[in-house]
Amino acid sequence: MKFWPEQSPLFPERATEIAREVDAIYFFGLGIATIFSLLIAVLVVYFAVRYRRRHPDEVGEREQAPAWLELVWSIIPLGILLVMFAWGADVFFKARRAPADAVEYYVTGKQWMWKFQHPQGAREINDLHVPVGVPVKLIMTSEDVIHSFWVPEFRVKMDVLPGRYTTLWFEVDRPGIYRIFCNEYCGVEHSLMRGSVIAMEPADYEEWLGGGQPLTALTRTGEQVFAEKTCNTCHKDEAAALGPSLTGLFGTEREFQDGSRTIADENYIRQSILEPRAHLVMGYQALMPTFQGQVDEEELTLLINYIKSLQD
């Protein structure tokens, strides 16, 4: 959809396909809002002038109120509203669901900075380098209060909460530097909690990665944490192991002793580490101690990434 200009002082640049979709429904909503506001304003002014009072004791004419009119001006807006809802929900679902092949980056918000970790292990503060043309998925959490990650040129944002993961994805279609704003009030320096997404051609990105700090593969460090915290004492691929095997765990459905089920995603693994007794897997006893306060956000990220890498 390219029948409106790509550049205007009234909206930010569009750097993703989702940005075009968000703008399309925004302009539709704006059009509806303008038409109805003008309709009401014109009618109000016209009636106020046309039927202005001419004698101090004048009375309005008797109304001929047809009953169908109330129905018409209830049903027409309802129809338009439902179109807005359905179209908006469609765009939102697309914007919220990352493609399966998205590359995963970890984001930690804290008062008042953004910390990023690349899948290859490189770390950055406030700047995030990404390749263009590749779907990028951010797995985000906060070390303190609620923040919110927003890049206006991508038209996507998502709250970043302490104690759980939220995700956001984008695929930048042109190289450039795009501003990150913290969009949820987070304290004194909230308005300075900003950063940049630096989108580069894939070849430039590879070069940038290579020229950066020495690479430590994220998954290997995760394995080290796994050993340091002695997780492997119980979680091993043996029939007699005290804890469930973690190989092939990620993305599968887990069945618990209370009969409930859930898909093993990042939030589930996180909770299983911090609050092991929240969900007891069928066939295992409540033996695992809590690791609340013993692993920090970065170690959690590493562990989760390691567990995700344990595929058959």
Added chain:
Amino acid sequence: MSELANNFGRRLHYLNADYGVKSWLLTRDHKRIALLYLASISLFFALGGLMAVGIRLELATPGADLVQPDTYNRLFTMHGVLMIFLFLIPSIPATLGNFLIPLMIGAKDLAFPKVNLASWYVYNIAGLFTLWAVAQGGVDTGWTFYTPYSTTYSNSYVVATALGVFTVGFSSIMTAVNFIVTIHRMRAPGLTWFRLPLFVWAHYATSLVIILGTPVVAVTILMVAAERILRIGIFDPALGGDPVLFQHLFWFYSHPAVYIMILPSMGVISELITAFTRKRIFGYKFIAFASVSIAVLGFLVWGHHMFLSSQSVYAGAVFSVLSMLVAVPSAIKVFNWTATLYKGSVSWDTPMLYALGFIGLFTIGGLTGVMLATLGIDIHVHDTYFVVAHFHYVMVGGAIMGYLGGLHFWWPKITGRLYPVFWSKFSAIVIFVGFNLTFFPQFLLGYLGMPRRYHVYPADFQVLNVMSSAGATILGVGYLIPLFYFFWSMRYGERADRNPWGAIGLEWMTGSPPPTHNFHEPPTVDWDAYAYLPDTPGGTGEAWDAAKPTSEAPEHG
């Protein structure tokens, strides 16, 4: 009909029936209590306005030029807290509602006059408590008190402010209970539900929302205090709590609170539109039921504040579609008001200017609300200046325009005096222009990328911010003018007769100002609301005969 007179031979009414500070502080007359409330809420409106001045001054430049970030955060928080909890929520119900509901239904007073007076004291205790918190240094959490910032990280007077908000809720509940009982039990003979003025319907709906919603925010505030002081883990994940739980509890009240603020204003607009077109309102029952359905649906849409909070996308979809539904009764009201103008006898008196302004501004506020309820748009504009502009169009362009319109409409009834026509029309226009210049640029700012609650911002947002600050200056002047002429009119204004506008309604059938017990003879009603013509439904001609400006009907008191 005998004229009652005081010792000086003047007509006896509620203002001169008794004198002295004690006669005001211990009064149980709903009309005097309304004036006490008017004084109290005006003080908080002025303080909240001063804080807005500070905010707009700081935002005139992109850098941190006027105040420190910490001070700025306290300014916008206190602006929100004072304006919402101590001004907007009580504004119309506690003043105009208090004054008019008994008059409009032909009652001597509210059902519980002492409770009414007590509510004013509770309000003032809460207000003083909040002022004390401000004087200590204020609070910096935003009026939304989001956790875990408010419970663990904020270094300001969170608990003191929150207890102020907690306490003022009780005064709202007292007023709401009083209205509900009064409207049920004390209507004049013949005044059936569908003969009630729509102002009364709107207050009935508002009272239901207050009674059902306020206890929830009270409990939530207590939980915030428990976590902050006693470190009981409820919301902070570090203590085992859930920060999103707070948002559910908070918005379960605070979204309906928006309707607490706008419904009474809609009630005022319905009165103004009929009085200044001298025509029965178009779709009376539709407007009455629209008020009630807004009140009910208002409880089902809180999740639209939380589309990006980590709430499930399916819950987001449900809250989005429910939020769309609440737009339908609002649209019904706007269309019916507009249709009422058709073939009416439209006067351009000051209150009508406010009413016409309300229709335009509320329409913009409502339609941008629909855009925000659209998931695909909210993902970009959530918590930006687009939202700030939207809710100011509803709260200031809607609720405050209605409040000022109502104040100008009933001022002659309240004080028995008229205000200067030129200045009142001039200030209405200044307010309209200033308002739009302040808040329209903020829609553009939000879409361009300016988040709310930003103390400093990138320089490319400055032009629109300067426009907004310039508009705020004009708006501020517009609000000051009525302050002067209202005070002036109390002493020097021309005396108003019983019914200066030629409007139908029981309140216009008694003296201006009304006697202490409202009516010398209890009225009976055998006409529908706004029956300006004998051949309109329920019209007997009697109501208009009593109301019309040329009639020689004797003063009723």
